[in-house]
Amino acid sequence: MPSYRAPVDDTLFLLNDVLQYQRFSGLKGFADVTPDVIAQILAEAGKLCEEVLAPLNQSGDANGCRRDADGAVRTPAGFREAFAAYAGGGWIGLPVPEEYGGQGLPFTLSTPMSEYASAANMAFAMYPGLTQGALAALLTHGSDEQKRLYAPKMAEGRWTGTMNLTEPQCGTDLGLLTTKAVPRADGGYSITGQKIFISAGEHDLAENIIHLVLARIEGAPAGVKGISLFIVPKVLVNADGSLGQRNGVSCGSIEEKMGIHGNATCVMNYDGAQGFLIGEPNRGLNAMFVMMNEARLGVAIQGLAQSEVAYQNALAYAKERLQGRALTGPKDPDKKADPILVHPDVRRMLMEIKAFNEAARGLTLAAALDSDVVHRSPDAAARQAAEDRLGLMTPVLKGVLTDLGFDNAVKAQQVFGGHGYIREWGMEQFVRDARIAMIYEGANGIQALDLVGRKLPRDGGRAIMAFFKDAGELLQSHGDKEAMKPFVAPTQAALGDLQKASMWLMQNAMAKPDNAGAASYDYMHLLGRVALALMWVKIAAAAFEKKAREPEQAARMDAKLVTARFYMERMLPETGLRLARIVTGADTMMSLAADMF
Numbered sequence: 001m002p003s004y005r006a007p008v009d010d011t012l013f014l015l016n017d018v019l020q021y022q023r024f025s026g027l028k029g030f031a032d033v034t035p036d037v038i039a040q041i042l043a044e045a046g047k048l049c050e051e052v053l054a055p056l057n058q059s060g061d062a063n064g065c066r067r068d069a070d071g072a073v074r075t076p077a078g079f080r081e082a083f084a085a086y087a088g089g090g091w092i093g094l095p096v097p098e099e100y101g102g103q104g105l106p107f108t109l110s111t112p113m114s115e116y117a118s119a120a121n122m123a124f125a126m127y128p129g130l131t132q133g134a135l136a137a138l139l140t141h142g143s144d145e146q147k148r149l150y151a152p153k154m155a156e157g158r159w160t161g162t163m164n165l166t167e168p169q170c171g172t173d174l175g176l177l178t179t180k181a182v183p184r185a186d187g188g189y190s191i192t193g194q195k196i197f198i199s200a201g202e203h204d205l206a207e208n209i210i211h212l213v214l215a216r217i218e219g220a221p222a223g224v225k226g227i228s229l230f231i232v233p234k235v236l237v238n239a240d241g242s243l244g245q246r247n248g249v250s251c252g253s254i255e256e257k258m259g260i261h262g263n264a265t266c267v268m269n270y271d272g273a274q275g276f277l278i279g280e281p282n283r284g285l286n287a288m289f290v291m292m293n294e295a296r297l298g299v300a301i302q303g304l305a306q307s308e309v310a311y312q313n314a315l316a317y318a319k320e321r322l323q324g325r326a327l328t329g330p331k332d333p334d335k336k337a338d339p340i341l342v343h344p345d346v347r348r349m350l351m352e353i354k355a356f357n358e359a360a361r362g363l364t365l366a367a368a369l370d371s372d373v374v375h376r377s378p379d380a381a382a383r384q385a386a387e388d389r390l391g392l393m394t395p396v397l398k399g400v401l402t403d404l405g406f407d408n409a410v411k412a413q414q415v416f417g418g419h420g421y422i423r424e425w426g427m428e429q430f431v432r433d434a435r436i437a438m439i440y441e442g443a444n445g446i447q448a449l450d451l452v453g454r455k456l457p458r459d460g461g462r463a464i465m466a467f468f469k470d471a472g473e474l475l476q477s478h479g480d481k482e483a484m485k486p487f488v489a490p491t492q493a494a495l496g497d498l499q500k501a502s503m504w505l506m507q508n509a510m511a512k513p514d515n516a517g518a519a520s521y522d523y524m525h526l527l528g529r530v531a532l533a534l535m536w537v538k539i540a541a542a543a544f545e546k547k548a549r550e551p552e553q554a555a556r557m558d559a560k561l562v563t564a565r566f567y568m569e570r571m572l573p574e575t576g577l578r579l580a581r582i583v584t585g586a587d588t589m590m591s592l593a594a595d596m597f
């Protein structure tokens with residue numbers, strides 16, 4: 001059976017030493033969160049994930065969700081109790097303002113919990129994760145009355161949330177959406193239509209489910225300009241917050257799917273269900289984007305999480321499995337063979353995963369800090385800079401962390417040889433679970449288009465220019481330190497590749513949009529590799545300082561420095577390949593007529 005240990009020490013190092021979380025103590029909710037408090041919160045988070053969620057991962061996968069004839073959905077055995085423990089621990093409401101029943105703590109502290117929970121049990125973690133996303137949209141765009149009515153119960157986990165975008169004919173292209181909203185005499189709307197693939201659409205974990213549903217008000221313009229967002233509760237809520245009648249929404253079926261079997265992926269039928277408009281009519285996508293951006297970061301974390309849990313198990317296996325001898329001669333002559341960790345190729349796989357995980361974790365925490373700055377800083381310039389960074393990095397994190405998360409789950413499975421293919425070891429589940437993160441919440445190709453088509457040109461390229469400026473300053477600040485050269489020089493070169501690719505796009509994409517489309521995926525990965533490298537530069541600098549300050553940490557920090565070096569030597573050169581592909585343009589790719597394929 002696979003095991004999981006939450007990487008609390010690594011998160012603490014990143015927060016305290018690398019990102020210097022204490023710099024933000026002036027922000028609302030940060031003042032009381034001392035390093036001791038953070039350590040305590042993360043230790044509790046880790047304990048719940050290791051002891052309660054992880055043991056349900058394999059059984060949840062094997063047993064899946066069941067839909068009864070009346071449309072009720074039962075989650076796998078143990079999920080109800082686990083959800084009660086998760087909600088009861090205040091984890092859903094952790095970043096929610098106190099006036100809405102939360103703890104008002106930084107979102108940055110809820111991010112490690114998302115990682116640990118997704119690593120321990122990704123299917124389970126989606127129930128609270130979607131609730132947090134729905135809460136964020138509601139708190140940003142809901143009316144005071146809507147917030148009062150729904151938010152506290154959701155923060156408590158008595159009610160959960162969902163996001164309903166997808167329809168049979170409408171996936172990526174939301175302009176094709178047909179779910180209808182007809183105004184009612186009482187000021188509400190009557191919602192009719194079918195949504196498919198709705199995660200956590202129906203289940204037995206909570207008293208009520210608050211669906212956030214995109215629909216088109218009768219007579220609204222066609223396309224994305226005519227879409228509005230509605231709250232559609234499974235059970236209607238009375239003015240005093242008590243539960244009323246069952247609403248006209250039901251689960252028609254649950255999907256049989258490749259992974260995340262413990263999460264109910266539902267076809268949801270809306271048959272004249274009562275809905276309540278959030279925000280302005282026809283501005284629904286704008287409101288839903290809050291949830292989508294939050295969810296994209298959450299999905300990026302799922303990629304990292306599957307990579308981490310798969311790595312931990314592969315590493316343990318590589319230390320125990322005896323096969324062959326080291327190329328340099330037996331390492332363990334008393335045994336019949338050496339552990340497979342002695343083989344360079346096994347190390348290649350493990351090091352590639354490790355070098356990704358530790359920097360990717362830093363990037364998710366940095367993004368969470370930016371999100372806190374956006375929502376809590378009194379300084380308008382700081383808010384704008386953080387918003388620009390977050391906007392630029394969200395598609396990169398979603399696309400790159402989930403692509404590499406899946407690749408890494410496969411690599412970790414490979415470490416097990418044939419045993420990785422056998423269910424009882426649990427590695428094939430990590431592969432199956434990791435796969436969806438590349439697809440939902442905007443398929444990764446769409447993330448790449450969002451990056452190149454929207455995020456790069458926005459505000460005259462302000463975000464990417466700030467990225468280059470920050471990166472240049474970081475590298476310059478460490479450039480004259482001899483010990484930092486193995487990290488600074490390759491990152492500088494990779495940054496040069498990114499600059500060339502950005503310039504090529506500026507010169508070649510405007511007149512010929514297919515050039516942008518053809519370059520976008522490689523550009524997203526190129527930017528992702530550079531962002532990981534910059535994080536490794538920060539980690540390396542922090543590791544040198546920590547080693548000098550706390551000699552007892554030397555071995556741990558040396559491991560960081562070796563891993564940073566590995567990233568620079570063996571993973572970062574990929575930026576050259578990406579650039580070479582980008583500058584070939586779209587002509588060859590687009591030249592085959594459909595009947596020539």
Ligand SMILES: Cc1cc2nc3c(=O)[nH]c(=O)nc-3n(C[C@H](O)[C@H](O)[C@H](O)COP(=O)(O)OP(=O)(O)OC[C@H]3O[C@@H](n4cnc5c(N)ncnc54)[C@H](O)[C@@H]3O)c2cc1C
Pocket residue numbers: 163164165166170171172173196197198199200257265436439440441442443444445446449
């Ligand atoms: C397990 C699961 C859970 C899900 N949970 C939810 C949920 O909770 N709520 C929800 O609303 N939806 C959910 N989804 C739906 C998911 O978000 C969509 O499947 C996804 O957005 C892609 O839409 P599609 O499947 O219709 O693919 P399509 O839009 O048909 O895309 C097919 C392929 O074409 C590519 N493509 C499409 N348009 C373009 C373009 N303009 N340029 C370049 N490439 C393009 C895509 O990248 C993709 O590779 C879930 C799906 C699954 C499988």
